[in-house]
Amino acid sequence: MTNQLTQADVDRLYAERRYEEIEDARVAGRLNVLLGGEAPIDPDQTITDADITRLYSQRRYDEIEELRQTGRLDHLLNPTTEEN
Known part of the structure; x- marks a missing residue:
């Protein structure tokens, strides 16, 4: 950080x-x-549900979207994978 x-x-x-x-x-x-x-948010920190709740309550939507786009929320969103 x-x-x-x-x-x-x-x-x-x-x-x-x-x-x-x-x-x-x-x-x-x-x-x-x-x-x-x-x-x-520290780039090495694992994002938790509590972090997202806090960001939503502070209306920091752009920061949440950036975390989503960079894949830092994948573990929370349970992404699906395509099989060939």
Whole structure:
């Protein structure tokens, strides 16, 4: 999982005029906690029913769809396989 940046990290990057790195961190979700949000779900974490319930209650539908598209919900959705 990529680490969340702290205010000190952002201040240092800003002082060094590394604006693109700050923007890349924002896009990657590495500023979520600093901006009052939640950290993204760890890519190595197994997604549980409770995680999905929490995401639905927070109306984070795009994140759920991304998890589905990347196959991280397959174990919950019990996918079928085609046999040749």
